[in-house]
Amino acid sequence: MNAKVHELLNQQINKELYSAYLYLDFSNYFKAKGLDGFANWYMIQAQEERDHAMLFYTYLQNEGQAVTLDAIAKPDKVLDSDMTVLKAGLEHEQYVTSLINDIYAAAYEVKDFRTMQFLDWFVKEQGEEETNANDMITKMELFGSDPRSLYMLNQELGARVYSAPSLVL
Ligand code: FEO
Secondary structure, three states: OOOHHHHHHHHHHHHHHHHHHHHHHHHHHHHHHOOOOHHHHHHHHHHHHHHHHHHHHHHHHHHHOOOOOOOOOOOOOOOOOOOHHHHHHHHHHHHHHHHHHHHHHHHHHHHOOOHHHHHHHHHHHHHHHHHHHHHHHHHHHHHHHOHHHHHHHHHHHOOOOOOOOOOOO
16 A cells, blocks of 8 residues: 555544544533533534544555554534534534545545545545534524524434444445
8 A cells, every 4th residue: 555545544543533532522511511412413423433433444454554543632622602512513524524535635646446435435424424514503503592492403413323334344
């Protein structure tokens, strides 16, 4: 495997684990506020991020490539209002999309078609993640200021259940 592609794939394990850690922080923020449904939604999001990390980890192993685990950074978003958290989520997903695109570009440059095919799932997934983050903001803008609507939105987010990723390696 090309050294740069390898390095970026390995770094992505850390980025996804950081994402899990970040969403755990979001979940904790909402739990402390008594918004259990929002807390549930981000807890499941954290689980999905850990799955993403494991997909990169397993892909490298399957390719016979070394995996090097690094320190996971402290969640660095300032969580001072519900909307700040939701917007930080969207901003983070846009950042992750840029990372996936960078790996894709590196793989494309060296004609690493297998890595490109592996990354196709993530390209689609990032589209969904950004849509979800945007939807959360829209709903909060519409309903967040009315306690009864916020209660229902919290109920809706509380119904989210975990499902394993559709990509199996
Ligand atoms: Fe693993 Fe939310 O991107």
